[in-house]
Amino acid sequence: MPIKTLQIPTTDGQADAFAAFPDNGEQHPGVLMYADAFGIRPVLREMARELAGHGYYVLVPNLFYRHGPAPLIDLPEHIGEEVRPALIEQLMPLIEAHTAERVLSDADAYLRFLTTQPAVTAGPVAVTGYCIGGLLAMRTAAAHPGQVAAVAAFHGPVGADGPDTLAEITAQVHFGHAESDLTPKALGELNRALDAAKVDYTSEIYPGTVHGFTMSDTDAFNPAGLQHHWDRLLPLLDRALANS
Numbered sequence: 001m002p003i004k005t006l007q008i009p010t011t012d013g014q015a016d017a018f019a020a021f022p023d024n025g026e027q028h029p030g031v032l033m034y035a036d037a038f039g040i041r042p043v044l045r046e047m048a049r050e051l052a053g054h055g056y057y058v059l060v061p062n063l064f065y066r067h068g069p070a071p072l073i074d075l076p077e078h079i080g081e082e083v084r085p086a087l088i089e090q091l092m093p094l095i096e097a098h099t100a101e102r103v104l105s106d107a108d109a110y111l112r113f114l115t116t117q118p119a120v121t122a123g124p125v126a127v128t129g130y131c132i133g134g135l136l137a138m139r140t141a142a143a144h145p146g147q148v149a150a151v152a153a154f155h156g157p158v159g160a161d162g163p164d165t166l167a168e169i170t171a172q173v174h175f176g177h178a179e180s181d182l183t184p185k186a187l188g189e190l191n192r193a194l195d196a197a198k199v200d201y202t203s204e205i206y207p208g209t210v211h212g213f214t215m216s217d218t219d220a221f222n223p224a225g226l227q228h229h230w231d232r233l234l235p236l237l238d239r240a241l242a243n244s
Contacts (some may be wrong), residue, residue, distance in 0.1 A: 015065040020048035034133030124149035142168040150240035173201035
């Protein structure tokens with residue numbers, strides 16, 4: 001799958017980004033993919049290529065473009081537990097500066113850009129995200145109920161905004177939680193809120209996983225968890241975007 005480097009116009013400047021898509025000259029449904037806190041790096045390109053190989057145009061923006069182009073900090077090839085705390089400490093000011101207002105303004109820009117690409121089919125899109133990107137995906141789906149047909153979040157703090165935001169989601173939903181992030185009791189509370197909001201969803205704890213389990217360049221990586229993620233994500237997108 002080819003990768004194309006892009007610049008997305010936003011109200012605050014230009015967000016650097018990349019897109020992965022099938023190189024067949026055809027149009028494909030659009031998917032906005034939000035990275036985890038560590039941002040754009042080889043593993044994100046691999047995941048975007050994998051998803052694109054199933055027939056999607058996948059757009060991955062640099063969430064923290066206001067602070068400069070990716071990568072914003074020096075990342076090792078493998079993010080081990082011994083270096084993770086120091087890296088998170090560097091990233092935390094960027095995360096804290098990424099207010100809900102900025103998230104929604106950027107989401108408008110990202111979706112506008114995605115849906116106007118010549119290689120993207122007309123119709124609804126999907127949004128997926130990892131870690132903090134999972135929360136951003138959920139906020140994007142809630143803010144664009146008529147446009148986002150599917151939303152998936154993995155090891156993300158999806159309940160952080162409370163039940164009112166969940167109630168605004170009309171997309172089909174999958175939440176894949178790490179065992180270390182959510183207790184069965186907390187999962188039950190989240191799922192009851194989704195039920196009350198009449199969301200079409202699946203939401204489950206992936207067995208034996210810790211936060212970050214989808215990312216193969218970290219100690220958190222769990223191959224079975226990553227495969228479980230694909231087994232949930234691909235059918236969701238197929239169902240929601242099949243007619244787009």
